Amino acid sequence: MAFLTDRKRAVGMGSAKTGTDHFWAMKVSSFGLLLLIPLFVFTFGPMLGESHEAVIAYFARPFPAIVAGLTIAVTMMHFKKGVQTLVEDYVHGTAQKVAILATISLSYAIAATGLFAIARIAL
Amino acid sequence: MADVNRGSRPLSPHLTIYRPQLTSMTSILTRITGNALLISSMLVVWWFLAAASSPEYFAIADGVLTSWFGDIAMTLSVLGLWYHTLAGVRHLIWDNGIGLDIPTAEKMGYAILGGSVVLTIITIIVV
Numbered sequence: 001m002a003f004l005t006d007r008k009r010a011v012g013m014g015s016a017k018t019g020t021d022h023f024w025a026m027k028v029s030s031f032g033l034l035l036l037i038p039l040f041v042f043t044f045g046p047m048l049g050e051s052h053e054a055v056i057a058y059f060a061r062p063f064p065a066i067v068a069g070l071t072i073a074v075t076m077m078h079f080k081k082g083v084q085t086l087v088e089d090y091v092h093g094t095a096q097k098v099a100i101l102a103t104i105s106l107s108y109a110i111a112a113t114g115l116f117a118i119a120r121i122a123l
Numbered sequence: 124m125a126d127v128n129r130g131s132r133p134l135s136p137h138l139t140i141y142r143p144q145l146t147s148m149t150s151i152l153t154r155i156t157g158n159a160l161l162i163s164s165m166l167v168v169w170w171f172l173a174a175a176s177s178p179e180y181f182a183i184a185d186g187v188l189t190s191w192f193g194d195i196a197m198t199l200s201v202l203g204l205w206y207h208t209l210a211g212v213r214h215l216i217w218d219n220g221i222g223l224d225i226p227t228a229e230k231m232g233y234a235i236l237g238g239s240v241v242l243t244i245i246t247i248i249v250v
Contacts, residue, residue, distance in 0.1 A: 027215070030215060031215070037208055041201065041250070042249065045250030046250055049189040052174065055174050056174065059174070110164060110168050113172055120175040
């Protein structure tokens, strides 16, 4: 193998298979968040520091509950892709794969926790 | 033969020799705020989980988020959130091949910095 150049070894191996998927996912989630973030800030914000009964009653209503659920889910899918770019830039080799797996898992865990909590409050 | 001498080749000048520019600083801040918002997300989700669990647990989470430490964390979160949002808008504009020249990019950079502070103040007043 030492007689082959890097290019020669790469020829015919195909692309990385993902194309513009990552870019498009970031574009879709950022457009979504552009709408969701102001809605979330001005629905969640006033509830911070309120009594438990007030918070439960507020997030049992459809609009605040749906906004909160969507914001948490879309934010975490946006974070999942964003932090992957960060890791790919600064971490390499096996550590890179481990870091990407860990951050993807963390993103899904936070999204699941948030959706569970909101479902339990709302239903 | 392409792998010969890998790792000990001279490197071209990198970040350390450049004067800080508005464009590069606003760019790295976008990355820093975006990833730092993980902490904010975890705090907010913890608050929701506590609210879903019990009034006692909610009192703890709500107490942490509205303490002096929580106020600082939430204010910085809001600042980072608006900054990252406006910087994201700049990226969505750039994606169309618009505003990539340095004067326009710098104007938008100032708009992001100023806009995020203004939006943070509005948020603090309204919320």
